[in-house]
Amino acid sequence: MAAELNETQLALRAMVREFARDRVAPHAEAWDRDHTFPVDVVREMGDLGLFGIPFPEAYGGGDGDLTTLCIAIEELAKVDQSIAITLEAAVGLAANPIFQFGSEAQRQRWLPDLVAGRALGGFGLTEPDAGSDAGGTRTKAVIDPDTDEWVIDGTKAFITNSGTEITSLVIVTAVTGTAAGRPEISSIIVPAGTPGLIVEPPYRKMGWHASDTHGLTLSECRVPRDHVLGEEGRGFAQFLATLDDGRIAIAALALGVIECCLEEATRYANDRIAFGRPIGANQGVAFKVADLAVMAAAARALVYDAAALRDAGKPFKKEAAIAKLYACEAAVTATREATQIFGGAGFMDETLVARQYRDAKILEIGEGTSEVQRLVIGRALGLPVT
Amino acid sequence: MNIVVCVKQIPDPAEPGALDPNTKTLKRDTKLILDESDAYGVEMALQLADAAGGGEVTLVSMAPNNETAGLRTALAMGAAKAILVSDPSLQGSDALTTSKVLAGAIKRVEGADLILTATESSDGYTGTVPEQVAELLGLPSVTFAKSIAVEGSTVKVERQTEAGYDDVECPTPCVVSVTAGVVEPRYPSFKGIMAAKSKPVDELSAADVGVTAGGWAGAGQEIVAVEQAPAREAGEVVEDDGTGAEKIVAFLENLRVI
Numbered sequence: 164m165a166a167e168l169n170e171t172q173l174a175l176r177a178m179v180r181e182f183a184r185d186r187v188a189p190h191a192e193a194w195d196r197d198h199t200f201p202v203d204v205v206r207e208m209g210d211l212g213l214f215g216i217p218f219p220e221a222y223g224g225g226d227g228d229l230t231t232l233c234i235a236i237e238e239l240a241k242v243d244q245s246i247a248i249t250l251e252a253a254v255g256l257a258a259n260p261i262f263q264f265g266s267e268a269q270r271q272r273w274l275p276d277l278v279a280g281r282a283l284g285g286f287g288l289t290e291p292d293a294g295s296d297a298g299g300t301r302t303k304a305v306i307d308p309d310t311d312e313w314v315i316d317g318t319k320a321f322i323t324n325s326g327t328e329i330t331s332l333v334i335v336t337a338v339t340g341t342a343a344g345r346p347e348i349s350s351i352i353v354p355a356g357t358p359g360l361i362v363e364p365p366y367r368k369m370g371w372h373a374s375d376t377h378g379l380t381l382s383e384c385r386v387p388r389d390h391v392l393g394e395e396g397r398g399f400a401q402f403l404a405t406l407d408d409g410r411i412a413i414a415a416l417a418l419g420v421i422e423c424c425l426e427e428a429t430r431y432a433n434d435r436i437a438f439g440r441p442i443g444a445n446q447g448v449a450f451k452v453a454d455l456a457v458m459a460a461a462a463r464a465l466v467y468d469a470a471a472l473r474d475a476g477k478p479f480k481k482e483a484a485i486a487k488l489y490a491c492e493a494a495v496t497a498t499r500e501a502t503q504i505f506g507g508a509g510f511m512d513e514t515l516v517a518r519q520y521r522d523a524k525i526l527e528i529g530e531g532t533s534e535v536q537r538l539v540i541g542r543a544l545g546l547p548v549t
Numbered sequence: 550m551n552i553v554v555c556v557k558q559i560p561d562p563a564e565p566g567a568l569d570p571n572t573k574t575l576k577r578d579t580k581l582i583l584d585e586s587d588a589y590g591v592e593m594a595l596q597l598a599d600a601a602g603g604g605e606v607t608l609v610s611m612a613p614n615n616e617t618a619g620l621r622t623a624l625a626m627g628a629a630k631a632i633l634v635s636d637p638s639l640q641g642s643d644a645l646t647t648s649k650v651l652a653g654a655i656k657r658v659e660g661a662d663l664i665l666t667a668t669e670s671s672d673g674y675t676g677t678v679p680e681q682v683a684e685l686l687g688l689p690s691v692t693f694a695k696s697i698a699v700e701g702s703t704v705k706v707e708r709q710t711e712a713g714y715d716d717v718e719c720p721t722p723c724v725v726s727v728t729a730g731v732v733e734p735r736y737p738s739f740k741g742i743m744a745a746k747s748k749p750v751d752e753l754s755a756a757d758v759g760v761t762a763g764g765w766a767g768a769g770q771e772i773v774a775v776e777q778a779p780a781r782e783a784g785e786v787v788e789d790d791g792t793g794a795e796k797i798v799a800f801l802e803n804l805r806v807i
Contacts, residue, residue: 174621174742177582182736212739225739 172231179238182211191243192513194373198365200327201373205249209280214253218262222274229408230470233415237466240419241426244522245373247416252323253277255409257284260334260350264393264401269352276331285325287335287379288402291318295535297336297402300348302381304337312385313351315359319379326362326377330355333379336398339391348398352390359384370522407480409530410487411469417490417526418462420519424501425455427516431505442504451500458497462490481543488536491526498523550601550699552594553655553664554628555682556587558612558619559672572641573772575672581612583619586667588734590727591623594665595735597699605629607661609654611647613640617750624745625737631748632657636755641765644673648681653758655686663704664724668693683724690724691717695731
């Protein structure tokens with residue numbers, strides 16, 4: 164069972180809650196409407212140390228743990244999923260793989276800026292024809308023997324934080340050979356601005372409008388041989404491990420969304436008068452709000468249980484998948500029900516629960532779909548599911 | 550430049566507070582947090598120490614149950630250390646006893662050039678502690694500072710008034726109370742929060758600061774009764790027959806709000 168939050172975690176939560184209330188919430192609607200990536204606010208989050216929470220002080224980090232990072236993501240998601248995912252993806256999908264798998268030289272070169280929030284990184288795994296089927300990666304990298312450089316060709320899709328003005332790198336997965344008849348995949352660090360790395364225009368998305376997402380085209384993109392992340396041929400194992408950590412953080416984001424729905428729906432059910440009484444006097448509304456409280460409590464237990472296992476160095480793969488699956492599906496349900504409680508007002512873009520509703524759907528898809536989570540859980544149960 | 554900031558740790562205003570029916574005072578058995586009005590003094594102190602090119606910011610607080618959560622917030626913002634006076638015998642202390650405790654604690658800080666306080670706390674609102682502390686320490690005091698600059702051994706204060714502000718000068722050491730909104734208090738960074746865990750908090754008893762008759766026994770005031778605020782009365786409805794605006798202006802003039 165997840166432990167009580169310690170004093171440091173409570174202090175961090177109070178700080179992020181205040182920051183979210185004062186610096187994010189008042190602008191979130193405008194960022195959503197205008198599809199603005201608020202780089203100044205991201206830098207402020209960097210100054211507050213949010214991007215460095217789980218990394219050692221040697222790289223400028225805060226020496227915290229995954230639980231503490233989850234608290235920050237949860238609090239931000241209560242007011243703006245785009246800001247929360249910017250933090251989650253920057254830490255979980257860029258800085259974390261470099262810290263976990265990178266050489267000391269790679270850590271020294273890239274981590275200080277990523278950890279300080281002065282720079283953001285992207286993780287280029289998904290391709291137009293390889294999403295959940297990451298083994299189907301078609302991007303190729305071959306060594307040019309004359310220059311000892313990787314020459315990368317391929318296409319990546321839906322890459323978060325890949326095109327901001329402070330993006331410093333994208334880690335791309337690419338086939339670098341074959342082993343025992345199977346494609347061998349490596350992760351390669353491609354610095355932003357490398358010739359041949361083409362950042363496509365931003366997508367038109369259903370939600371997460373203030374989060375930066377692009378397709379990438381790699382066309383004879385050349386990087387030095389030593390830019391392979393850690394060991395050559397380890398890309399598949401690296402991204403599986405990366406996604407395990409990321410699942411807990413995404414589940415924390417979903418928890419924040421559910422909490423937001425609970426708070427907003429409770430307030431509205433008390434304030435909104437229809438037929439001469441608050442709408443919360445109707446069981447049809449009150450029971451929906453009660454269900455939101457159950458979802459929040461269940462998601463909280465699952466998220467912080469999985470995070471506590473991870474922080475204690477215990478196996479957590481199944482628990483991470485369970486937390487991600489439940490919290491993200493519950494977040495979609497919670498946003499739908501909260502929107503229903505708000506009635507017509509809930510369908511207006513400027514209403515917080517409406518934005519949360521549009522933003523929530525991707526939670527069941529990104530960083531491992533709900534179906535993939537069920538596969539992971541099924542396999543962990545010993546089922547021969549493929 | 551060494552600065553002392555008096556800070557109060559109060560029940561979280563976001564949580565519904567409750568009065569203890571026996572003592573008729575606010576219950577303080579929940580987790581206490583840094584009074585937001587003290588965050589301005591802490592920020593001001595940090596900026597002044599920065600501008601002076603060095604020096605320490607020391608916090609002084611009186612709180613029940615050895616509470617340090619609010620102090621940790623101010624330490625995470627950048628204060629160097631804290632003195633906490635916590636003693637069961639101090640429960641029920643009035644503003645004057647509180648001032649004696651704070652003054653006793655401040656005396657233990659060597660070489661304090663400036664003592665900052667809020668104008669009043671956000672839970673008790675007596676607004677008398679800053680001047681009492683100054684009197685007990687035998688120091689000059691300036692109230693309602695909206696900005697402070699230190700030049701040598703002189704403090705230059707813009708003192709908020711109803712009409713604007715007065716320029717006031719005062720020799721150091723002195724006690725200055727600062728208004729909310731003078732500076733924008735910084736958020737404590739995660740590194741600050743981690744660092745605050747190991748910053749020294751000197752925990753003292755009432756006797757350590759020379760207060761022997763604190764609490765209910767030493768209080769010169771007594772809360773005789775607590776009553777519910779009267780329910781809001783129905784307002785006056787103005788039908789707009791073309792003279793609505795004039796009627797509203799007359800109504801507001803009658804209340805002397807315009």
